[in-house]
Amino acid sequence: MLLVVNSGSSSLKLAVFDGTVEVARASVTEIGPDGHAAALGSALAKAGVPIARLRAAAHRVVHGGALLTETCRVTPGVLAGIAACVPLAPLHNPANLVGIEAVAALAPGLAQYACFDTAFHATNPEVAVTYALPLAERQRGLRRYGFHGISYAALVRVLAAEGPLPGRLLACHLGNGASLCAILNGRSVATTMGYSPLDGLTMGTRSGSIDGNAVLRLAEVHGVARAAEILNRESGLLALGGSNDLRMLHANEASFALQHFAYWAVRHAGSMVAAMGGLDAVVFTGGIGENDAWMRKEILSGLAFMGVSSDPDANARNESTLHDPTSRVAIRIVPADEERQIALETQAVIAREGA
Ligand SMILES: Nc1ncnc2c1ncn2[C@@H]1O[C@H](COP(=O)(O)OP(=O)(O)O)[C@@H](O)[C@H]1O
Ligand SMILES: CC(=O)OP(=O)(O)O
Ligand SMILES: [Mg+2]
Numbered sequence: 001m002l003l004v005v006n007s008g009s010s011s012l013k014l015a016v017f018d019g020t021v022e023v024a025r026a027s028v029t030e031i032g033p034d035g036h037a038a039a040l041g042s043a044l045a046k047a048g049v050p051i052a053r054l055r056a057a058a059h060r061v062v063h064g065g066a067l068l069t070e071t072c073r074v075t076p077g078v079l080a081g082i083a084a085c086v087p088l089a090p091l092h093n094p095a096n097l098v099g100i101e102a103v104a105a106l107a108p109g110l111a112q113y114a115c116f117d118t119a120f121h122a123t124n125p126e127v128a129v130t131y132a133l134p135l136a137e138r139q140r141g142l143r144r145y146g147f148h149g150i151s152y153a154a155l156v157r158v159l160a161a162e163g164p165l166p167g168r169l170l171a172c173h174l175g176n177g178a179s180l181c182a183i184l185n186g187r188s189v190a191t192t193m194g195y196s197p198l199d200g201l202t203m204g205t206r207s208g209s210i211d212g213n214a215v216l217r218l219a220e221v222h223g224v225a226r227a228a229e230i231l232n233r234e235s236g237l238l239a240l241g242g243s244n245d246l247r248m249l250h251a252n253e254a255s256f257a258l259q260h261f262a263y264w265a266v267r268h269a270g271s272m273v274a275a276m277g278g279l280d281a282v283v284f285t286g287g288i289g290e291n292d293a294w295m296r297k298e299i300l301s302g303l304a305f306m307g308v309s310s311d312p313d314a315n316a317r318n319e320s321t322l323h324d325p326t327s328r329v330a331i332r333i334v335p336a337d338e339e340r341q342i343a344l345e346t347q348a349v350i351a352r353e354g355a
Contacts (some may be wrong), residue, residue, distance in 0.1 A: 002346060003049060003057040004041065004339045005103065007095040009197075010176035010244065011287075012039040012206060014047050015339035016054075017347075022340065024049060040102045056111040057103045058346035060150055062092035062197065064116040071119070071345045074100055074112040077112060082114065086102050088196045089147075090232055091177075092117075093208075113349060115342040119148030123187040128275065131195075144199075146191035148173040148286075152181045154341035155285055155334040160186065166281035170272050172265065173336070174295070175286035176204035177230055179182060180265070184271040190275035192268045197232060200268055202261045204244030206240070207235035209264075237261060246292050262295060266302030279306050281330040290335055291318060300331065 001023065006013040016024040026047035028039040044051075061068070063085035072078060079100065086093045099114055121129075121173025131137075151173050159165055169183040178201040182190040192200025192209075202208045210231070218227035238244045246279040247255050273279045282303065288295055294317050300310045302321075307328030314322050322331035 001050065001053050001054060002343055003054050003103070004059075004342045004346075005057065005099045005139070006338050007040075007092065007099050008060075008176065009091040009095075012043055012095075012099075013339060014040075014043045014049070015343070016047065016049055017340070017343040019347075020340075021345070037098050037102050040099055044106070051107050054110055055118075056113060056346065056350060058113040058115055058342050059096055059099050060117060060342055061096045062117045062120055063089035063145070064114070064148060065145075066143075068114070068116055069122055071113060071115045071342075071349050073349070074114050078114060090228060092197065099162075101176045111348045111350075115150060115345050117147045118145045120153045121146030121181075121188045121191055124189055124191070128190050130326070137208040140194060144191075144194040145196075146179070146181070146188065147193045147197045148177070148179050148181070148191075149188070150338045150341050151285055152183065152188060153334045154337040154344075155283055156183060156186050157341065157344075158334050158337065159332070161253045168276040168278050169272075170269055170276075170282045171278055172269075172284050172299070173286045174201075174265070174281065174284065174288035174290050174292075175336070177206070178203050178261075178265070178286065180268050180272050180286065182275045183286050184276045190272055202257075202264045203236045203238075204336040205233050205236050205238045207231050207239075209268075225241065246288055246295065250294065253264070258295070259298075262298035262302065265299045269299070269303060273306060278328050279303075279308070280309060281332065283332045283334050285334050285336045289292060290333055293318060296322070301330075 002017045004015045006189055011029045013027040015022055024047040025042040028043050061082055065085045068081045084098055129140055133142055137279055150170050155171055165186050167185055171181045171183055173179050177197050178192055179193045181188050200205050200208055218230060237257045240260055241249045241254030284296055297315055300308055309324050309327035310322045310331050311324040320333050
Protein backbone atom coordinates (compact mmCIF):
# COMPACT_ATOMS: atom_id res chain seq x y z
CA MET A 1 0.00 0.00 0.00
CA LEU A 2 1.09 3.52 -0.76
CA LEU A 3 0.54 6.48 1.58
CA VAL A 4 0.15 9.86 -0.17
CA VAL A 5 0.68 13.08 1.80
CA ASN A 6 -0.43 16.41 0.32
CA SER A 7 0.53 19.36 2.50
CA GLY A 8 -1.12 22.51 1.13
CA SER A 9 -0.76 25.99 2.55
CA SER A 10 -4.01 25.72 4.51
CA SER A 11 -4.75 22.02 4.55
CA LEU A 12 -3.29 18.56 4.81
CA LYS A 13 -4.72 15.68 2.79
CA LEU A 14 -3.83 12.01 3.17
CA ALA A 15 -4.81 9.06 1.04
CA VAL A 16 -3.83 5.39 1.00
CA PHE A 17 -3.83 3.45 -2.26
CA ASP A 18 -3.78 -0.30 -2.80
CA GLY A 19 -2.83 -0.40 -6.48
CA THR A 20 -5.24 2.08 -8.06
CA VAL A 21 -7.91 1.59 -5.38
CA GLU A 22 -8.13 4.31 -2.74
CA VAL A 23 -8.62 2.48 0.58
CA ALA A 24 -8.42 5.37 3.07
CA ARG A 25 -8.55 9.15 3.07
CA ALA A 26 -8.46 11.94 5.64
CA SER A 27 -7.94 15.65 5.62
CA VAL A 28 -7.26 18.40 8.11
CA THR A 29 -8.49 21.75 6.82
CA GLU A 30 -7.41 23.88 9.77
CA ILE A 31 -3.68 23.63 10.38
CA GLY A 32 -3.43 24.46 14.10
CA PRO A 33 -0.62 26.33 15.90
CA ASP A 34 1.33 23.04 16.19
CA GLY A 35 1.63 23.02 12.42
CA HIS A 36 1.76 20.29 9.84
CA ALA A 37 3.41 17.62 12.06
CA ALA A 38 0.44 17.61 14.46
CA ALA A 39 -2.00 17.76 11.54
CA LEU A 40 -0.29 14.77 9.95
CA GLY A 41 -0.51 12.80 13.19
CA SER A 42 -4.24 13.44 13.57
CA ALA A 43 -4.94 12.75 9.87
CA LEU A 44 -3.07 9.41 10.07
CA ALA A 45 -5.11 8.44 13.12
CA LYS A 46 -8.38 9.57 11.45
CA ALA A 47 -7.66 7.53 8.33
CA GLY A 48 -6.61 4.47 10.37
CA VAL A 49 -3.55 4.07 8.16
CA PRO A 50 -2.18 0.53 8.47
CA ILE A 51 1.45 1.61 8.95
CA ALA A 52 2.79 -1.96 8.97
CA ARG A 53 1.23 -2.65 5.55
CA LEU A 54 2.71 0.42 3.84
CA ARG A 55 5.29 -0.29 1.15
CA ALA A 56 6.05 3.36 0.40
CA ALA A 57 5.01 6.96 1.03
CA ALA A 58 4.79 9.75 -1.53
CA HIS A 59 4.64 13.48 -0.88
CA ARG A 60 3.54 16.51 -2.82
CA VAL A 61 6.55 18.83 -2.80
CA VAL A 62 5.75 22.31 -4.01
CA HIS A 63 9.16 23.65 -5.08
CA GLY A 64 11.96 21.52 -6.44
CA GLY A 65 13.85 24.34 -8.14
CA ALA A 66 15.60 23.76 -11.46
CA LEU A 67 17.10 20.37 -10.54
CA LEU A 68 14.26 18.39 -8.96
CA THR A 69 11.67 18.13 -11.71
CA GLU A 70 10.63 14.48 -11.84
CA THR A 71 9.05 12.22 -9.24
CA CYS A 72 11.94 10.55 -7.41
CA ARG A 73 12.97 8.59 -4.34
CA VAL A 74 13.74 10.81 -1.34
CA THR A 75 17.47 10.58 -0.60
CA PRO A 76 19.63 12.84 1.61
CA GLY A 77 20.51 14.78 -1.57
CA VAL A 78 16.85 15.24 -2.51
CA LEU A 79 16.05 16.39 1.05
CA ALA A 80 18.84 18.98 0.79
CA GLY A 81 17.42 20.13 -2.56
CA ILE A 82 13.93 20.58 -1.07
CA ALA A 83 15.42 22.43 1.91
CA ALA A 84 17.35 24.72 -0.45
CA CYS A 85 14.00 25.77 -1.99
CA VAL A 86 12.44 26.81 1.36
CA PRO A 87 13.04 30.54 0.70
CA LEU A 88 11.24 30.15 -2.66
CA ALA A 89 8.15 28.48 -1.20
CA PRO A 90 8.07 29.50 2.47
CA LEU A 91 4.48 28.40 3.09
CA HIS A 92 4.95 24.98 1.51
CA ASN A 93 8.42 23.44 1.44
CA PRO A 94 8.84 23.52 5.26
CA ALA A 95 5.51 21.66 5.58
CA ASN A 96 6.62 19.17 2.91
CA LEU A 97 9.86 18.47 4.84
CA VAL A 98 7.89 18.08 8.09
CA GLY A 99 5.71 15.50 6.34
CA ILE A 100 8.70 13.49 5.10
CA GLU A 101 10.38 13.59 8.53
CA ALA A 102 7.16 12.66 10.34
CA VAL A 103 6.65 9.60 8.11
CA ALA A 104 10.33 8.61 8.56
CA ALA A 105 9.88 8.78 12.35
CA LEU A 106 6.69 6.70 12.20
CA ALA A 107 7.93 4.09 9.76
CA PRO A 108 11.74 4.06 9.79
CA GLY A 109 13.20 2.68 6.57
CA LEU A 110 9.98 3.10 4.55
CA ALA A 111 10.77 4.15 0.95
CA GLN A 112 9.64 7.73 0.40
CA TYR A 113 9.08 9.58 -2.86
CA ALA A 114 8.65 13.23 -3.82
CA CYS A 115 6.35 14.48 -6.56
CA PHE A 116 6.88 18.10 -7.64
CA ASP A 117 4.25 20.76 -8.24
CA THR A 118 6.54 22.47 -10.76
CA ALA A 119 7.00 19.49 -13.13
CA PHE A 120 3.86 19.95 -15.29
CA HIS A 121 5.08 23.38 -16.43
CA ALA A 122 8.34 22.05 -17.88
CA THR A 123 6.66 22.36 -21.31
CA ASN A 124 6.33 26.17 -21.05
CA PRO A 125 8.32 27.88 -23.81
CA GLU A 126 11.53 29.72 -22.92
CA VAL A 127 9.88 33.07 -23.58
CA ALA A 128 7.19 32.32 -20.98
CA VAL A 129 9.57 31.31 -18.19
CA THR A 130 12.30 33.92 -18.69
CA TYR A 131 12.47 37.09 -16.63
CA ALA A 132 14.09 39.93 -18.60
CA LEU A 133 16.98 40.17 -16.15
CA PRO A 134 20.76 40.29 -16.72
CA LEU A 135 22.24 36.89 -17.58
CA ALA A 136 24.11 36.56 -14.27
CA GLU A 137 20.83 36.92 -12.35
CA ARG A 138 19.01 34.45 -14.60
CA GLN A 139 21.84 31.98 -14.00
CA ARG A 140 21.02 32.22 -10.29
CA GLY A 141 17.80 30.36 -11.08
CA LEU A 142 15.63 33.49 -11.26
CA ARG A 143 12.95 32.35 -13.69
CA ARG A 144 9.30 31.38 -13.64
CA TYR A 145 8.54 27.82 -12.52
CA GLY A 146 4.78 27.65 -11.96
CA PHE A 147 2.92 25.48 -9.41
CA HIS A 148 -0.26 23.41 -8.86
CA GLY A 149 1.17 21.17 -11.60
CA ILE A 150 0.04 17.96 -9.90
CA SER A 151 -3.52 19.30 -9.84
CA TYR A 152 -3.35 20.36 -13.52
CA ALA A 153 -1.90 16.98 -14.56
CA ALA A 154 -4.76 15.29 -12.67
CA LEU A 155 -7.49 17.29 -14.42
CA VAL A 156 -5.93 16.63 -17.83
CA ARG A 157 -5.89 12.89 -16.99
CA VAL A 158 -9.57 12.97 -15.89
CA LEU A 159 -10.73 14.91 -18.98
CA ALA A 160 -8.66 12.79 -21.39
CA ALA A 161 -10.29 9.65 -19.97
CA GLU A 162 -13.74 11.07 -20.90
CA GLY A 163 -13.01 11.83 -24.56
CA PRO A 164 -11.01 14.15 -26.80
CA LEU A 165 -9.27 16.83 -24.76
CA PRO A 166 -10.26 20.44 -25.58
CA GLY A 167 -7.38 22.01 -27.52
CA ARG A 168 -7.25 25.35 -25.67
CA LEU A 169 -8.05 24.74 -22.03
CA LEU A 170 -8.04 27.40 -19.31
CA ALA A 171 -7.56 25.57 -16.01
CA CYS A 172 -8.36 27.48 -12.81
CA HIS A 173 -6.98 26.01 -9.58
CA LEU A 174 -8.69 28.20 -6.99
CA GLY A 175 -7.88 27.22 -3.41
CA ASN A 176 -6.06 28.99 -0.62
CA GLY A 177 -3.29 29.19 -3.18
CA ALA A 178 -4.74 30.08 -6.58
CA SER A 179 -3.38 29.98 -10.11
CA LEU A 180 -4.45 29.67 -13.72
CA CYS A 181 -2.84 27.53 -16.40
CA ALA A 182 -3.05 27.70 -20.19
CA ILE A 183 -3.11 24.08 -21.37
CA LEU A 184 -2.68 23.73 -25.14
CA ASN A 185 -3.26 20.18 -26.47
CA GLY A 186 -2.71 18.75 -23.00
CA ARG A 187 0.52 20.63 -22.23
CA SER A 188 1.10 23.68 -20.03
CA VAL A 189 2.21 26.68 -22.11
CA ALA A 190 1.72 29.45 -19.52
CA THR A 191 0.75 29.83 -15.88
CA THR A 192 0.20 32.72 -13.48
CA MET A 193 2.59 31.71 -10.68
CA GLY A 194 6.27 32.46 -11.24
CA TYR A 195 9.53 32.07 -9.32
CA SER A 196 7.44 31.26 -6.25
CA PRO A 197 3.74 30.64 -5.46
CA LEU A 198 3.31 34.36 -4.67
CA ASP A 199 2.71 35.64 -8.19
CA GLY A 200 -0.52 35.93 -10.15
CA LEU A 201 -4.00 35.88 -8.62
CA THR A 202 -5.09 37.42 -5.33
CA MET A 203 -4.86 34.53 -2.82
CA GLY A 204 -5.91 33.66 0.72
CA THR A 205 -2.89 35.30 2.36
CA ARG A 206 -0.63 36.10 -0.64
CA SER A 207 -0.69 39.37 -2.54
CA GLY A 208 -0.54 37.93 -6.04
CA SER A 209 1.23 40.01 -8.72
CA ILE A 210 2.99 43.06 -7.32
CA ASP A 211 5.56 45.45 -8.76
CA GLY A 212 9.14 44.53 -7.80
CA ASN A 213 9.79 48.09 -6.68
CA ALA A 214 6.89 47.85 -4.22
CA VAL A 215 8.51 44.68 -2.83
CA LEU A 216 11.82 46.55 -2.50
CA ARG A 217 10.04 49.34 -0.64
CA LEU A 218 8.52 46.83 1.82
CA ALA A 219 11.97 45.31 2.37
CA GLU A 220 13.46 48.77 2.90
CA VAL A 221 10.82 49.68 5.50
CA HIS A 222 10.54 46.33 7.32
CA GLY A 223 13.62 44.25 6.42
CA VAL A 224 13.57 41.28 4.07
CA ALA A 225 12.25 38.63 6.47
CA ARG A 226 9.34 40.77 7.64
CA ALA A 227 8.54 41.81 4.08
CA ALA A 228 8.34 38.12 3.13
CA GLU A 229 5.93 37.50 6.02
CA ILE A 230 3.73 40.39 4.92
CA LEU A 231 3.61 39.30 1.27
CA ASN A 232 3.06 35.58 1.93
CA ARG A 233 1.05 35.42 5.15
CA GLU A 234 -0.67 38.75 5.78
CA SER A 235 -1.80 39.90 2.35
CA GLY A 236 -4.42 38.78 -0.18
CA LEU A 237 -8.02 38.19 0.91
CA LEU A 238 -6.98 38.24 4.57
CA ALA A 239 -5.63 41.78 4.17
CA LEU A 240 -8.55 43.06 2.08
CA GLY A 241 -11.44 41.31 3.79
CA GLY A 242 -10.31 40.03 7.18
CA SER A 243 -10.33 36.30 6.34
CA ASN A 244 -8.64 33.93 3.88
CA ASP A 245 -11.76 31.76 3.73
CA LEU A 246 -14.37 32.66 1.11
CA ARG A 247 -17.17 31.32 3.29
CA MET A 248 -16.28 33.90 5.95
CA LEU A 249 -15.92 36.67 3.36
CA HIS A 250 -19.43 35.95 2.03
CA ALA A 251 -20.86 35.79 5.57
CA ASN A 252 -19.22 39.12 6.42
CA GLU A 253 -20.17 40.72 3.08
CA ALA A 254 -16.52 41.54 2.42
CA SER A 255 -17.44 42.49 -1.13
CA PHE A 256 -14.27 44.39 -2.08
CA ALA A 257 -12.06 41.40 -1.26
CA LEU A 258 -14.37 39.07 -3.22
CA GLN A 259 -14.48 41.46 -6.20
CA HIS A 260 -10.69 41.82 -6.12
CA PHE A 261 -10.26 38.04 -6.37
CA ALA A 262 -12.71 37.78 -9.29
CA TYR A 263 -11.36 40.86 -11.12
CA TRP A 264 -7.76 39.63 -11.06
CA ALA A 265 -8.76 36.10 -12.01
CA VAL A 266 -10.43 37.56 -15.12
CA ARG A 267 -7.47 39.86 -15.91
CA HIS A 268 -5.03 36.96 -15.71
CA ALA A 269 -7.38 34.68 -17.65
CA GLY A 270 -7.12 37.14 -20.54
CA SER A 271 -3.35 36.66 -20.51
CA MET A 272 -3.65 32.85 -20.44
CA VAL A 273 -6.14 32.83 -23.33
CA ALA A 274 -3.82 35.09 -25.35
CA ALA A 275 -0.96 32.62 -24.74
CA MET A 276 -3.13 29.85 -26.31
CA GLY A 277 -4.58 32.00 -29.12
CA GLY A 278 -8.17 31.37 -28.01
CA LEU A 279 -10.38 29.37 -25.70
CA ASP A 280 -12.29 26.06 -26.02
CA ALA A 281 -12.89 25.11 -22.38
CA VAL A 282 -12.70 26.49 -18.85
CA VAL A 283 -12.20 24.08 -15.95
CA PHE A 284 -12.50 24.93 -12.26
CA THR A 285 -10.82 22.98 -9.47
CA GLY A 286 -9.66 23.54 -5.85
CA GLY A 287 -11.68 24.45 -2.75
CA ILE A 288 -13.05 27.69 -4.24
CA GLY A 289 -13.33 26.45 -7.83
CA GLU A 290 -15.34 23.39 -6.78
CA ASN A 291 -17.59 24.99 -4.16
CA ASP A 292 -18.07 28.72 -4.61
CA ALA A 293 -20.86 29.30 -7.14
CA TRP A 294 -20.78 33.09 -6.60
CA MET A 295 -17.08 33.30 -7.44
CA ARG A 296 -17.41 31.09 -10.53
CA LYS A 297 -20.35 33.21 -11.75
CA GLU A 298 -18.34 36.44 -11.34
CA ILE A 299 -15.33 35.03 -13.19
CA LEU A 300 -17.45 33.48 -15.95
CA SER A 301 -19.38 36.70 -16.51
CA GLY A 302 -16.04 38.48 -16.88
CA LEU A 303 -15.20 36.01 -19.67
CA ALA A 304 -18.56 36.40 -21.45
CA PHE A 305 -16.90 38.44 -24.23
CA MET A 306 -15.00 35.27 -25.21
CA GLY A 307 -18.24 33.37 -25.82
CA VAL A 308 -18.45 31.87 -22.33
CA SER A 309 -22.03 31.38 -21.13
CA SER A 310 -23.01 29.35 -18.07
CA ASP A 311 -26.24 27.76 -16.85
CA PRO A 312 -27.06 29.51 -13.54
CA ASP A 313 -28.85 26.49 -12.04
CA ALA A 314 -26.06 24.05 -12.89
CA ASN A 315 -23.58 26.55 -11.46
CA ALA A 316 -25.58 27.01 -8.26
CA ARG A 317 -25.60 23.22 -7.78
CA ASN A 318 -21.81 22.82 -8.37
CA GLU A 319 -22.58 20.42 -11.24
CA SER A 320 -19.74 18.99 -13.28
CA THR A 321 -20.92 20.63 -16.54
CA LEU A 322 -21.77 24.34 -16.37
CA HIS A 323 -22.07 25.66 -19.95
CA ASP A 324 -25.47 26.44 -21.44
CA PRO A 325 -26.42 25.48 -25.03
CA THR A 326 -25.39 28.89 -26.42
CA SER A 327 -21.87 28.79 -24.97
CA ARG A 328 -19.01 28.61 -27.48
CA VAL A 329 -16.78 27.37 -24.66
CA ALA A 330 -17.24 24.25 -22.51
CA ILE A 331 -17.28 24.91 -18.76
CA ARG A 332 -16.51 22.18 -16.24
CA ILE A 333 -15.79 21.48 -12.60
CA VAL A 334 -13.23 18.71 -12.03
CA PRO A 335 -12.54 17.97 -8.35
CA ALA A 336 -8.83 18.33 -7.54
CA ASP A 337 -7.30 14.87 -7.34
CA GLU A 338 -3.69 15.55 -6.52
CA GLU A 339 -3.44 12.45 -4.31
CA ARG A 340 -4.33 9.97 -7.07
CA GLN A 341 -1.99 11.76 -9.47
CA ILE A 342 0.86 11.46 -6.97
CA ALA A 343 0.03 7.77 -6.44
CA LEU A 344 0.02 7.01 -10.18
CA GLU A 345 3.28 8.86 -10.82
CA THR A 346 4.98 7.22 -7.82
CA GLN A 347 3.77 3.75 -8.77
CA ALA A 348 5.25 4.28 -12.26
CA VAL A 349 8.62 5.21 -10.72
CA ILE A 350 8.51 2.19 -8.38
CA ALA A 351 7.72 -0.08 -11.36
CA ARG A 352 10.71 1.37 -13.27
CA GLU A 353 12.97 0.85 -10.24
CA GLY A 354 11.88 -2.78 -10.04
CA ALA A 355 12.37 -3.41 -13.76
N1 LIG B 1 -17.97 25.26 0.57
C1 LIG B 1 -17.12 26.24 0.23
N2 LIG B 1 -17.58 27.41 -0.27
C2 LIG B 1 -16.73 28.40 -0.62
N3 LIG B 1 -15.39 28.32 -0.50
C3 LIG B 1 -14.88 27.20 -0.02
C4 LIG B 1 -15.70 26.10 0.38
N4 LIG B 1 -14.89 25.12 0.83
C5 LIG B 1 -13.63 25.60 0.72
N5 LIG B 1 -13.62 26.84 0.23
C6 LIG B 1 -12.46 27.71 -0.04
O1 LIG B 1 -11.37 26.88 -0.44
C7 LIG B 1 -10.19 27.22 0.31
C8 LIG B 1 -9.32 25.98 0.50
O2 LIG B 1 -9.03 25.42 -0.75
P1 LIG B 1 -8.11 24.11 -0.87
O3 LIG B 1 -7.89 23.90 -2.33
O4 LIG B 1 -8.72 22.98 -0.12
O5 LIG B 1 -6.82 24.59 -0.07
P2 LIG B 1 -5.26 24.42 -0.23
O6 LIG B 1 -4.84 25.52 -1.11
O7 LIG B 1 -4.72 24.52 1.15
O8 LIG B 1 -5.03 23.06 -0.85
C9 LIG B 1 -10.74 27.78 1.61
O9 LIG B 1 -9.85 28.71 2.18
C10 LIG B 1 -12.03 28.49 1.17
O10 LIG B 1 -11.75 29.81 0.77
C1 LIG C 1 1.40 26.11 -4.76
C2 LIG C 1 0.28 26.44 -3.85
O1 LIG C 1 -0.11 27.59 -3.74
O2 LIG C 1 -0.31 25.40 -3.20
P1 LIG C 1 -1.60 25.46 -2.24
O3 LIG C 1 -2.73 25.89 -3.11
O4 LIG C 1 -1.76 24.05 -1.77
O5 LIG C 1 -1.31 26.45 -1.18
MG1 LIG D 1 -4.03 22.77 -2.57
